[in-house]
Amino acid sequence: MPRRTMIEAIRDAMDVMMSRDDNVVVFGEDVGYFGGVFRASQGLQAKYGTSRCFDTPISELGIVGIAVGMAAYGLKPCVEIQFADYMYPAYDQIVSEAARLRYRSNGQFTCPLVVRMPTGGGIFGGQTHSQSPEALFTHVCGIKTVVPSNPRDAKGLLISAIEDPDPVIFLEPKRLYNGPFDGHHDRPVTPWSKHDLANVDDGHFAIPLGSAAIRRPGEAVTILAYGTMVHVAETAATEAGIDAEIIDLRSLLPLDLDTIEASVKKTGRCVIVHEATLTSGFGAELCALVQTRCFYHLEAPIARVAGWDTPYPHAQEWDYFPGPARVSRALIETLEA
């Protein structure tokens, strides 16, 4: 089985879908000839021509706006917003348009569209290249929100997203593009080639949206995480010597609540980890759901570890980032509570 980086897996997913379905088109800023600033679409224009993979003007509103019109026509656009931080001009098109076409037209018009966005920090990108806006999407009815944590999932989930009949926001943790990240920024970078989840099948395979994965079984405490924080949580549990069960949510909406519920009922403890800012973050929703479903099984308060409620800083990136030390501390406190 070939080993791929996450960026290669994403490219492969688009390649597979473009070859299977003439209606799949890929576009965005620097996406065509150059293949994207992270090279996710490298080679696709040469292979499929300029009418299926092309560069756009620098207008996120325009990129998503034309994608909505194309999707209503019957195409399946898979567009790239260069950084999730740049999506705000397109937000109205996502929230008021893409998310609602099916509902408001009673199914006359639909919007099978994927918006890919590199997300999260850890690359010294400062406040405009590091944000994690997933909660701004999960709060919107009519769209799905997906965050892969490894190459295999990235390919299988992106294929599902492109095949989905409704709009999907596909958030790609950019720190994971070329290797898993254990949260220790001062240690040598690990490549994907040494990771089991970099074994990515060739051809078409789909991982359904709405199914979580248990990355590490355990009995003492449940950790709910997604994207980069799945790897950070694994490091923290190992370093703290705690028998944690780590659930990689993969898809935030739809959410695999059954897997979460079963795990927390088993362990009786829950720590939620995300890189996005704390207040009104997706962790708040998870916290509410877990306490409603598992209240009588809980032996400790549910803990949240998240980015501080500040803009993502530049020089203080590693003071901001919820690294293994903070996650370990939360695990220990939850076990001692």
Add this chain to the structure above:
Amino acid sequence: MPDPNLIGDMIPQDAAAPSAEYPPLRLHVPEPAVRPGGTPDFSNIRIPRAGQVNRPDVDVDAETIRDLAFSVIRVLNRDGEAVGPWAGALSDTELLEGLRHMMTLRAFDARMQMAQRQGKTSFYMQHMGEEAVSCAFRRALNPGDMNFPTYRQAGLLIAGGYSLVEMACQIYSNTHDPLKGRQLPVMYSSREHGFFTISGNLATQYIQAVGWAMASAIKNDTKIAVAWIGDGATAESDFHAALVFASTYRAPVVLNIVNNQWAISTFQGIARGGSGTFAARGLGFGIPALRVDGNDYLAVHAVAKWACERARRNLGPTLIEHVTYRVGAHSTSDDPAGYRPKTESEAWPLGDPVIRLKNHLIVRGAWSEERHKQAEAEILDSVISAQKEAESYGTLHSDQRPSARDMFEGVFADMPPHLRRQRQEAGV
């Protein structure tokens, strides 16, 4: 407005003292020529005589017709004759049908406006004075073409043969509402009639029309898209993005601006800036831009035909500014007496589109005052009969309305578990 004599007192103590070279800066806020109580004045609107503007070939270089963005294409003159190079495309039968479409729209508006006042629905928006724009444009379209309309283009539906009963059912949000009560009244949707679901958020659909047109080109299809926006909403970024993308990819799209002079209470000078006309917005993008007399059925049709021809021949987008006047209120929620002279619509120099087409048909010998009166009565009957049928399926506050269960359907193709749980909790 502050007393100018007091402005000196309002300058903060630490403001720099005015120098001889640079007087203090002052903000410019455009004002309409007249406010309520004043005498309407449209002397600033330059209107050329009918027939004066030339008709270029459809493959013209946009650079060479810049003047069309500052003039007004008109076909019907004061005597009701069709004159000039844009005249002559429509037969008596077609024009009579066009007249009937506009009269139907006007009668439907009157009945629905009244129904809203009677509490049968929450909201309505009428077209009074703007009927020619959407009714005449529709005639230039082919089956499969797609409009991305605003809330004031119901003429596209009526002229496209959509059922008045379905329109009224949508307005009443009753059991036969094709949109199951999910949308505000008049936010119609009919894919079959080339009418994209109306958002209600302004301008968002302008860029979507460009995307739809690009998709048609990507698939080597023959369909074109038509975008619609009002004068006020051209200020939105979506409008400008649409012009960038349409010109960059030469999308087969017609970009319409309906300049009806008023954005609720805000006169068109607030959105227009210093460019002179809205059509002139197209020039910086190299998009052929035309202004047309929006109250002249023949002129709107001729310009629409020209622009659609360009799109069909893969010559790219065209921008059209329809110069018209919103005679009624913006919606059932505002009173124009609060922001413009009551008699302003009577002073509007381009007249009434229905009367102008009627007079033209009389001049042609195809129509008469008597037949017009008779048609008015017949049309009113058919509108009332459609209204009655729709009311037999319920009105907004009656018991006959879409079920609460419908509310949960159609958010996604397949209902995800969390929505299913919420529907169960709601007990529906």
